[in-house]
Each structure stands twice: as C-alpha cells, then as structure tokens.
Amino acid sequence: MMKPVFMTYTKKDLINLAVCMVLSVLVIPSFITTEYWYTSILIPWLCLALATIGQQIVMGYTGQLALGAAGFMAAGAFAMFNLILRVPDLGFVGSLIVSGLIAAAFGILFGLPSLKVRGIYLMVATLASQFFIIWMIDKFGWFKNYDSSGIITAQDIVILGKPFTTPLAMYFVCLAVTTVLTLLAMNMARGSTGRNWMAVRDMDIAAESMGVSLLRTKVQAFAISAFYCGVAGALFAFCYLKSLEPVAFDIKLSFKILFMCILGGLGTINGAFIGAAFILLFPVLLNAIGNNVFHGAIDATIISSIEQVIFGGLMIIFMIYEPLGMAKLWENIKQKWRTKFPTMNIKNLTSSIGKKS
Amino acid sequence: MVDELLFFMEVLVGGLLAGTMYSLVALGFVLIFKASATFNFSQGAMVFFSVLAFCGFMQDFNIPFVLAFIMAALLMVVVGLCTERFVLRPLMNASEDTVLMATIGLGYVLEGLAQAAWGVEVRRLDLGIGDFPVPWIADNLKLFISALDITAGVVAAIMIIGLFLLFKYTKIGLGLRAVADDAGAASSIGIPLKHIMLLVWSAAGVVALVAGCMWGARAGVQFALVDLALKALPVLIIGGFSSIPGAIIGGLIIGAVEKVLEVYIGPFFGGAIEGWAPYVLAIFFLLYRPEGLFGEKIIRRV
Numbered sequence: 001m002m003k004p005v006f007m008t009y010t011k012k013d014l015i016n017l018a019v020c021m022v023l024s025v026l027v028i029p030s031f032i033t034t035e036y037w038y039t040s041i042l043i044p045w046l047c048l049a050l051a052t053i054g055q056q057i058v059m060g061y062t063g064q065l066a067l068g069a070a071g072f073m074a075a076g077a078f079a080m081f082n083l084i085l086r087v088p089d090l091g092f093v094g095s096l097i098v099s100g101l102i103a104a105a106f107g108i109l110f111g112l113p114s115l116k117v118r119g120i121y122l123m124v125a126t127l128a129s130q131f132f133i134i135w136m137i138d139k140f141g142w143f144k145n146y147d148s149s150g151i152i153t154a155q156d157i158v159i160l161g162k163p164f165t166t167p168l169a170m171y172f173v174c175l176a177v178t179t180v181l182t183l184l185a186m187n188m189a190r191g192s193t194g195r196n197w198m199a200v201r202d203m204d205i206a207a208e209s210m211g212v213s214l215l216r217t218k219v220q221a222f223a224i225s226a227f228y229c230g231v232a233g234a235l236f237a238f239c240y241l242k243s244l245e246p247v248a249f250d251i252k253l254s255f256k257i258l259f260m261c262i263l264g265g266l267g268t269i270n271g272a273f274i275g276a277a278f279i280l281l282f283p284v285l286l287n288a289i290g291n292n293v294f295h296g297a298i299d300a301t302i303i304s305s306i307e308q309v310i311f312g313g314l315m316i317i318f319m320i321y322e323p324l325g326m327a328k329l330w331e332n333i334k335q336k337w338r339t340k341f342p343t344m345n346i347k348n349l350t351s352s353i354g355k356k357s
Numbered sequence: 358m359v360d361e362l363l364f365f366m367e368v369l370v371g372g373l374l375a376g377t378m379y380s381l382v383a384l385g386f387v388l389i390f391k392a393s394a395t396f397n398f399s400q401g402a403m404v405f406f407s408v409l410a411f412c413g414f415m416q417d418f419n420i421p422f423v424l425a426f427i428m429a430a431l432l433m434v435v436v437g438l439c440t441e442r443f444v445l446r447p448l449m450n451a452s453e454d455t456v457l458m459a460t461i462g463l464g465y466v467l468e469g470l471a472q473a474a475w476g477v478e479v480r481r482l483d484l485g486i487g488d489f490p491v492p493w494i495a496d497n498l499k500l501f502i503s504a505l506d507i508t509a510g511v512v513a514a515i516m517i518i519g520l521f522l523l524f525k526y527t528k529i530g531l532g533l534r535a536v537a538d539d540a541g542a543a544s545s546i547g548i549p550l551k552h553i554m555l556l557v558w559s560a561a562g563v564v565a566l567v568a569g570c571m572w573g574a575r576a577g578v579q580f581a582l583v584d585l586a587l588k589a590l591p592v593l594i595i596g597g598f599s600s601i602p603g604a605i606i607g608g609l610i611i612g613a614v615e616k617v618l619e620v621y622i623g624p625f626f627g628g629a630i631e632g633w634a635p636y637v638l639a640i641f642f643l644l645y646r647p648e649g650l651f652g653e654k655i656i657r658r659v
Binding site for chain 1: 451629
C-alpha cells in the first residue's frame with residue numbers, strides 16, 4: 001500500500017483525479033460539441049453512476065441485498081422539486097443536500113429490516129420501499145403540487161443567481177456533484193466506516209463479536225446509500241429528464257442500477273462508473289449496429305429484447321467466471337500487463353514490494 | 358347489515374381465490390427452494406415465458422390447445438435442462454447470493470427471449486372459462502364469484518395435493534428432500550443430483566405454465582405478469598420458503614388482506630394500496646417470524 005498524502009488518498013489517487021479532471025473539464029468540452037452526447041450519455045451516466053455508488057455502499061460494501069434504489073431516487077427527486085418550490089431560499093445546492101437527507105431518512109426506515117433478515121428476505125423488504133414511495137408520491141397531490149397532468153416540468157437550475165440550463169452547464173453541475181460525492185465515498189470506504197461495512201459483509205457475527213455495532217453499521221450504510229441515491233435521483237430528474245414523474249423511477253430502474261452495480265464490480269467505486277457506462281452505452285451501440293448494419297431491418301423491440309438477453313447472459317457469465325465484475329477484469333488486465341512488461345513499472349513495483357516487507 | 362356482511366364475504370372470498378393465483382406462482386419458487394435451497398428469482402420470468410410460448414404456439418401456428426400446452430411444457434423442460442447445465446452446475450459451490458443474482462440474470466434472458474420470439478404486444482388467452490360471476494352461486498348464495506377464480510382454486514388444490522404426495526410418498530420425493538438437506542451427502546449415497554435438479558426445474562416450469570395460463574386468462578399475456586409474479590415473494594415470506602402448504606396459506610392471506618384493505622381502507626388514500634400492502638405485511642412478518650408460518654427455523658452456523 002502506498003502512503004496516503006491527504007486523508008486516505010494516495011499520490012496515485014491524486015494523479016488519477018487530476019487526469020480525470022483534465023479529461024472531463026478540458027478535453028471533453030473542447031472535443032464534444034454535439035448536444036446529444038451531453039443530454040443522452042454523459043449526464044445520465046454521471047447521475048446513474050452516482051446512484052450505483054449508493055447501491056454499492058449497501059450491497060457491495062455492506063453485503064445487504066437491496067433492491068430499492070429507484071424508490072430513493074424518486075424520494076430525492078420529488079423532495080428537490082418541493083424544496084425549490086416551497087423553500088426557494090435554500091438555493092440549488094442546499095436543496096440538493098436536504099433532498100439527499102430526506103431520501104436518507106427513508107433509507108433508515110426501510111433499512112431497519114436488515115437488522116433481522118438478510119439475502120432474499122431483505123430484498124423483499126426493500127421492494128416495499130420501492131413500491132411504497134412511488135405510490136405515496138403518486139397518490140398524494142401535495143408532492144406534485146396538485147398537478148393533474150402527471151408529468152411536471154422541473155424548475156431551471158439556478159446557482160448563485162446564474163442559470164445553468166444549457167447541456168454543457170448541466171453537465172458541469174452533474175460533474176461537480178459526482179466528483180465531490182465520489183471522493184467522499186472513496187474516503188468513507190477506505191476509512192473506519194468502510195472497514196466496518198466490509199467486516200459486516202464478510203461475516204456479520206464475527207464483526208459483532210469484534211465490537212462492530214451491527215445496528216449502527218447497517219443503518220449507516222442504508223442512510224448513506226439512500227443519500228447518494230436521493231441526490232442522484234434529483235440530478236437525474238433535473239438535469240436529464242427535465243421533468244418529474246413517478247413512473248420514471250419504477251422497479252425497472254432499480255434493476256438497472258442493480259445490474260450496473262453487479263456487472264461493474266461489487267465493492268468497488270470505479271466499478272460503479274464502469275457498470276453505468278456499460279449499461280448505458282451498450283444499447284446505443286446495439287441500436288447503431290441495428291441501424292447501420294441491418295439498415296433498420298430488425299425491429300426496435302427485437303433489438304431491446306436482444307439487449308435484455310445479453311445483459312442477463314452477461315450477468316450469469318460474470319457470476320460464474322468473475323463474480324467481482326468488470327472492475328476486477330480491468331484489474332486483471334493491468335496485472336497481466338505489468339507482469340508482461342515489468343520494466344515499464346519497475347519503479348512502482350519495487351516501491352510496493354519495499355513497502356510490504 | 359346482512360348486505361354489508363354479504364359484501365364483506367364477497368370481498369373476502371374474491372380475495373382468497375385471487376390469492377390462490379399468487380400461490381400458484383409461489384409454488385414454483387418453493388419447489389426449487391425445497392430441492393436445492395436456491396432461490397429462483399426468475400420464476401416470474403418463467404411464468405411469462407411459458408405462457409407466451411403457449412400463446413405463440415396456439416395463435417401463430419394454429420396448434421390445438423392440448424398439443425400447444427404439451428409443447429409449452431416440453432419447452433419448459435428444455436429450459437430446465439439448459440438452466441441446470443449452464444447456470445446451476447457451474448455455480449454449484451457458489452454462495453447463495455451469487456446464485457440468486459445469477460437467477461436474476463436468467464430472468465432477464467427468459468424475458469428477452471420470449472419477447473424476441475413472440476413479440477411485445479398483449480395477447481389474449483381464452484381458456485374457455487369466463488372471468489365473470491358464476492350464476493348458480495350468485496343465485497343461491499348471493500355471492501358474486503368469478504368462474505376463473507374458482508378454477509384457479511381447484512387447479513391449485515390439485516397441484517398441491519399432487520406435489521405433496523410426490524414429496525411425501527415417492528422415491529423421487531425422498532431423493533428431493535435428501536438433496537435439499539445436504540446435496541453433498543445425497544450425491545455420495547448415489548442420488549443423481551443432475552436428474553433431481555432437472556426434474557425440479559422442469560416441474561417448476563410446468564407449474565409456471567399453469568400459473569401463467571390462469572394469470573393470462575385474467576389480465577392478458579403481457580410483460581406486467583413479471584411484476585405480478587414479484588408479489589409471490591411476500592407470499593413466500595409469510596408462508597415460509599420451504600413449505601408447499603405455506604405457499605398456499607401465504608397466498609390466501611395476501612389475497613384476502615390486500616382485497617379487504619383495498620376495499621375498506623384504500624378509498625381514504627386514493628386507492629391502489631394493493632401495490633405495496635403485501636410487501637409491508639411481509640415486513641411485519643419478517644420482524645416477528647422471519648421463517649414464515651410453516652418454514653423451518655433459519656439456523657445460520659458460524
């Protein structure tokens with residue numbers, strides 16, 4: 001392990017961060033000019049990656065099978081709508097944080113069964129949150145400001161008096177929020193919080209006998225997870241959908257996030273980004289193939305069915321051969337590369353060996 | 358007063374009978390769980406897949422009813438065979454949660470295949486049994502009960518009795534129970550694991566087909582069946598994952614409670630509480646009796 005430079009971040013992390021920032025702030029905006037890329041790929045990617053980090057915290061790090069991410073996202077999105085509508089003084093960032101906290105409150109409530117049960121039992125309990133939250137928003141007009149059309153237009157994003165309405169500006173908003181929360185998540189995962197989570201995941205009884213409070217750890221994981229999902233949901237509604245409707249946050253979205261989490265790699269933060277990118281980009285690729293190779297000869301519904309088959313098939317294949325997902329695959333490739341060309345990384349290698357002994 | 362009581366009875370009986378439909382789906386889950394301690398999340402997708410195949414055979418190829426049913430059942434055996442070979446066998450030593458996630462993937466594959474092969478539009482399935490009140494009962498008992506509900510109840514009862522007898526009194530049933538108890542020990546005394554798994558998955562497939570026919574006749578054969586099948590999960594939690602009678606009682610409880618709540622309490626909240634009421638009921642059960650009414654006590658060894 002390398003020595004942390006700042007909090008739990010090592011020099012390598014800071015270099016990675018710098019590279020990512022240069023890529024996302026300078027390179028992407030100067031090379032990608034088509035709106036399509038921002039509105040339909042980059043923005044949803046960042047939002048869903050954030051939600052997937054939430055799912056990772058509860059599932060990948062704490063080992064609790066939960067299936068209600070979209071419910072918490074809906075809670076966050078509608079909390080955001082109502083906060084901006086009713087408490088305009090909070091501002092965008094303030095509303096975003098408070099709506100995350102409201103989602104976290106739901107997370108605590110529906111995370112409580114995790115103290116008694118695990119596995120599939122817990123999955124059913126979290127399904128309750130999914131259906132209940134969506135129903136509640138749908139049935140009580142107050143949440144939708146008594147709008148009868150069913151679809152509400154999201155308010156414009158205004159931060160410190162400046163409007164952020166162009167796709168590029170919204171991309172930067174998502175990027176900023178995602179970056180901050182990702183860094184926080186990494187820090188939590190590596191610190192004592194994350195160690196507690198992983199101890200509970202690996203063997204809860206052993207963890208308890210070592211003095212880790214199950215109540216505290218599990219409830220904390222659910223709360224933080226729901227916070228991430230809530231913020232992600234608010235961004236998803238305000239930057240991507242630009243409208244609010246409970247149907248957008250149905251069980252299908254929960255499954256999608258679950259897939260992103262598992263295919264990306266359980267228990268990794270970068271896996272959340274890889275998984276989200278894959279699930280988002282793969283249908284785009286498949287559609288492009290359908291349109292360009294077969295010139296629309298294949299029906300769109302068939303393409304989406306094939307997409308489903310491939311996602312499901314990949315899930316099975318990953319479970320059999322690499323249960324830790326694409327992030328682990330990437331790790332393996334890097335490892336192979338290093339052993340193949342040891343001279344290229346000799347400095348890194350020796351330093352890591354030296355530190356270990 | 359009498360009218361109110363009659364109305365309540367009608368709601369209750371309607372709920373109970375609708376509950377048997379959930380039981381039919383839950384039965385498939387229980388079969389697989391009993392024999393392999395695997396939780397098969399794809400049961401809902403199997404319901405959808407099998408009944409869509411059945412409709413496809415009947416409507417696209419004009420195959421007669423009985424033959425189409427047999428073909429769909431055979432197709433489910435093939436699905437069981439493939440599942441055993443390509444999903445379960447490689448995951449033999451994997452953890453419970455890993456297998457569960459793999460079955461979620463399997464569900465996706467089945468849903469996708471079904472839609473790719475037979476299209477996405479809603480199909481009507483006519484079993485020749487109307488979904489309207491039986492006149493005889495309406496006249497004599499003054500209860501309006503759908504013929505389809507009664508059929509579902511009878512079918513469920515026959516299947517339960519059949520499966521119960523199979524598990525309790527046949528050699529295959531004994532083998533199934535042995536495998537469920539300890540797969541390693543069972544195979545070491547010569548019980549063919551492969552065959553047992555194949556048998557169980559095929560049986561679950563046929564159960565799914567029957568459940569699908571009942572649901573399809575009521576709500577049309579469509580993708581929403583998968584979501585309906587999710588409701589079998591609270592049924593299982595209430596009844597217990599490893600108990601066939603539990604699946605039935607659980608289904609009856611869920612059916613009755615959700616209908617009664619919907620009719621009497623629903624209007625105060627704008628209705629549609631059936632969407633989540635079963636899950637909340639399941640949570641209460643989880644808090645007080647996690648193993649369900651008839652399930653075996655969950656023992657985790659450290």
